[in-house]
Amino acid sequence: MTVRKNQATLTADEKRRFVSAVLELKRNGRYDEFVRTHNAFIMSDTDTGERTGHRSPSFLPWHRRFLLDFERALQSVDASVALPYWDWSTDRTVRASLWAPDFLGGTGRSSDGRVMDGPFAAAAGNWPMSVRVDGRTFLRRSLGTAVRELPTPAEVESVLAMSTYDMAPYNSGSDGFRNHLEGWRGVNLHNRVHVWVGGQMATGVSPNDPVFWLHHAYIDKLWAEWQRRHPDAGYVPTGGTPDVVDLNETMKPWNDVRPADLLDHTKFYTFDV
Amino acid sequence: MPELTRRRAMTTAAALAATASAATLLAPAAPAAEHHHGAPDSFDEVYKGRRIQGRPSDGGGRHHEHGGGYAVFVDGVELHVMRNADGTWISVVSHYDPVPTPRAAARAAVDELQGAELLPFPAN
Ligand SMILES: [Cu+2]
Ligand SMILES: [Cu+2]
Numbered sequence: 001m002t003v004r005k006n007q008a009t010l011t012a013d014e015k016r017r018f019v020s021a022v023l024e025l026k027r028n029g030r031y032d033e034f035v036r037t038h039n040a041f042i043m044s045d046t047d048t049g050e051r052t053g054h055r056s057p058s059f060l061p062w063h064r065r066f067l068l069d070f071e072r073a074l075q076s077v078d079a080s081v082a083l084p085y086w087d088w089s090t091d092r093t094v095r096a097s098l099w100a101p102d103f104l105g106g107t108g109r110s111s112d113g114r115v116m117d118g119p120f121a122a123a124a125g126n127w128p129m130s131v132r133v134d135g136r137t138f139l140r141r142s143l144g145t146a147v148r149e150l151p152t153p154a155e156v157e158s159v160l161a162m163s164t165y166d167m168a169p170y171n172s173g174s175d176g177f178r179n180h181l182e183g184w185r186g187v188n189l190h191n192r193v194h195v196w197v198g199g200q201m202a203t204g205v206s207p208n209d210p211v212f213w214l215h216h217a218y219i220d221k222l223w224a225e226w227q228r229r230h231p232d233a234g235y236v237p238t239g240g241t242p243d244v245v246d247l248n249e250t251m252k253p254w255n256d257v258r259p260a261d262l263l264d265h266t267k268f269y270t271f272d273v
Numbered sequence: 274m275p276e277l278t279r280r281r282a283m284t285t286a287a288a289l290a291a292t293a294s295a296a297t298l299l300a301p302a303a304p305a306a307e308h309h310h311g312a313p314d315s316f317d318e319v320y321k322g323r324r325i326q327g328r329p330s331d332g333g334g335r336h337h338e339h340g341g342g343y344a345v346f347v348d349g350v351e352l353h354v355m356r357n358a359d360g361t362w363i364s365v366v367s368h369y370d371p372v373p374t375p376r377a378a379a380r381a382a383v384d385e386l387q388g389a390e391l392l393p394f395p396a397n
Contacts, residue, residue, distance in 0.1 A: 039365070042365070042368055043353055043355075043365060043394065046355060047356075047357055047358040048358075055357075112387055113387070132392065133353075133365050133366055133391065133392055133394065134366065134386055134389045134390060134391050134392055135389045135390040135391075135392065136389045146370065147370075169358065171358050172357045172358050172359070173357070173358030173359055183369070184357065184371075190369075191369035191370070192369075194368075194369035194370075195367075195369050195370045202366070202367055202368065202369060202370065202385070203365060203366045203367065203368055203385075204353070204365040204366075204368045205365075206368070
């Protein structure tokens with residue numbers, strides 16, 4: 001059974017194996033298909049139309065399944081690898097070991113945002129930006145510049161305390177747990193972390209930065225934590241909602257999996273704590 | 274509201290043709306959130322050395338990715354933008370950080386691009 005661990009607790013060997021597996025998916029072309037899929041959904045999910053991956057109740061199950069696909073791809077390279085998660089409310093500075101050269105590398109240089117160290121730096125030659133929205137072919141970051149602070153533990157708590165999963169109109173204007181976690185409303189958790197990292201992470205092609213997976217693995221863990229605290233509250237809506245994925249409707253792009261199939265993460269993996 | 278520029282006189286006809294609610298559009302004090310059903314005005318300026326343009330669009334053709342309604346260009350290349358339910362805007366190069374207007378999204382894109390060329394988004 002896959003156990004997803006806090007990135008801060010990984011051994012040197014676990015970091016090395018994770019990085020190697022990610023680089024192999026990049027080399028064999030599978031990685032870029034994930035980037036392409038994400039950008040296609042981000043561009044087509046709209047508040048007033050069909051919405052599946054973002055700005056909708058299925059934001060959480062969609063990303064859970066997307067991460068499962070990625071984790072299974074990693075495991076096809078190295079069966080010992082699991083997705084780590086980044087608790088950005090605790091490891092909240094550029095000095096966190098997450099950003100060290102033996103793991104994801106650090107922030108970008110000030111002139112052009114180019115990441116200069118670590119296995120994903122352009123200079124290492126293993127991380128070309130193939131799926132991109134502009135001419136730049138190197139990984140960029142600008143940690144903590146577009147927004148100074150990552151969410152605090154108290155802000156996370158305030159969102160976990162919300163007892164309703166989601167509310168009409170089931171988009172970026174909604175009240176409730178999902179939209180506050182996603183960040184279109186309120187203290188802003190998930191969206192703010194994308195902005196804090198900067199570079200490709202702030203764009204529709206955000207999976208170009210491997211930290212995407214660690215960010216979303218923690219968002220996914222917060223969903224599990226919310227379920228633990230609110231055992232009587234479930235995924236909504238539960239039927240008949242235009243443009244929105246109801247509990248028992250299948251989700252694109254897979255078309256064979258429903259939110260109902262993804263509510264219980266323990267069928268697929270557990271967490272270290 | 275920021276879109277009300279001198280250039281607006283030249284674009285009013287196009288804006289009226291593209292909006293379902295001219296009265297709402299023409300209320301100058303209305304914040305963006307109050308005229309969901311009208312498109313913002315056009316704009317055309319040079320910002321940090323690059324030409325940024327915005328205009329209501331027909332929602333057809335290449336704009337099916339996001340339902341259309343408004344098109345933004347940087348040096349003639351279309352920038353994918355989207356309006357949120359509260360009237361704020363995002364673009365594909367700053368997708369998690371809403372700003373008040375499409376012009377602000379275009380300027381944020383120029384800031385983010387740091388001189389790099391924008392690539393046309395796939396028209397699949
Ligand atoms: Cu996403
Ligand atoms: Cu995200």
